[in-house]
Amino acid sequence: xTAEAGPIQTDLFxxxxxxxxxxxIPALVVTTRRTLLAIAEGRRNxxxxxxxxxxxxxxxxxxxxxxxxxxxxxxxxxxxxxxxAPVVDAVTGTIWLWFCRNxxxxxxxxxxxxxxxxTVWLTSSDDDGETWAEPRExxxxxxxxxxxxxxxxxxxxxxxxSGRLLIPSYHVVGQNFDRATxxxxxxxxxxxxxxxxWRLGGEAQPGTNECMATQLADGRVYLNERNxxxxxxxxxxxxxxxxxxxxxxxxxxxxxDPVCQAAVLGVGGDRLVFSNAxxxxxxRLTVRTSADGGETWSRGRVLHDGRAAxxxxxxxxxxxxxxxxxxxxEGEYEHLRxxxxxxxWLPSG
Numbered sequence: 001x002t003a004e005a006g007p008i009q010t011d012l013f014x015x016x017x018x019x020x021x022x023x024x025i026p027a028l029v030v031t032t033r034r035t036l037l038a039i040a041e042g043r044r045n046x047x048x049x050x051x052x053x054x055x056x057x058x059x060x061x062x063x064x065x066x067x068x069x070x071x072x073x074x075x076x077x078x079x080x081x082x083x084x085a086p087v088v089d090a091v092t093g094t095i096w097l098w099f100c101r102n103x104x105x106x107x108x109x110x111x112x113x114x115x116x117x118x119t120v121w122l123t124s125s126d127d128d129g130e131t132w133a134e135p136r137e138x139x140x141x142x143x144x145x146x147x148x149x150x151x152x153x154x155x156x157x158x159x160x161x162s163g164r165l166l167i168p169s170y171h172v173v174g175q176n177f178d179r180a181t182x183x184x185x186x187x188x189x190x191x192x193x194x195x196x197x198w199r200l201g202g203e204a205q206p207g208t209n210e211c212m213a214t215q216l217a218d219g220r221v222y223l224n225e226r227n228x229x230x231x232x233x234x235x236x237x238x239x240x241x242x243x244x245x246x247x248x249x250x251x252x253x254x255x256x257d258p259v260c261q262a263a264v265l266g267v268g269g270d271r272l273v274f275s276n277a278x279x280x281x282x283x284r285l286t287v288r289t290s291a292d293g294g295e296t297w298s299r300g301r302v303l304h305d306g307r308a309a310x311x312x313x314x315x316x317x318x319x320x321x322x323x324x325x326x327x328x329x330e331g332e333y334e335h336l337r338x339x340x341x342x343x344x345w346l347p348s349g
Contacts, residue, residue, distance in 0.1 A: 013336035022047035026324035028314040085153030112179035170209040184209035202245035204237035214266035265313040307332035
């Protein structure tokens, strides 16, 4: 791929195939052995967030040129295994995969009402995603009793320069036990011993939920968040203590957003890459860059001008970038589309 080459795109997961009604919720990581893992929810019977849902993956050993056959990483076993949030420990090589469970007949509305459970789980792989450990429940470790709904990620986590592992997550505080009025709040999950133990980190501002993080050149952790305050723009928060707490809350007026998940990736120094559905509707999947840690953003490039929603980003071993995103012609959940492109293809202004 030449420096200025445009994206090479292919549909990696197609809804209505392989025994699944819909594939959604992309997550990407690259292992220490240079293997790319593309992870998603395989929703067996509908496109709804609740039902019979597995976590599935495909792997690539050649910088995303070709992928092996789909496999199941975590089986829902008739219920939900969702919200994949993977992170790779560069020291041990372990892939940690956080996710959440709930009952097929216990959707988010009932969970927020305190009438159905939502639990938090963790599995891992030491063989590049070939096999996965028996999941262990982490609810008591990372979910407070007053929280109802809970989400890990979705999308990739982060290893800081210190070695700390950080999983961007979010929760709902059960105040009115009403999904429409109880506050969503982004937060972090942390580990300082290569995943042996985990704990809660800091919280961001109310009105935020699905989020993703990266570390800036000065060590600050930048959190880019879905904003529920009805302003069609992204929110952000900063941490000066590696995710123990967050402050410097604000909004990105230039990052228009339809109240949807989005992805951010650090590619060296204060240079960031950001992907989202850059519209007030779920459409127009766009990739932008920032040269100053999110202070300003480029005009970006459009990967897909039609219907689109969630996405994740990764840097491949050959230095190119990858984006896995939800896209379609009549609906945004028809495909999980894989795009490879060079950083130089993205405009800087």
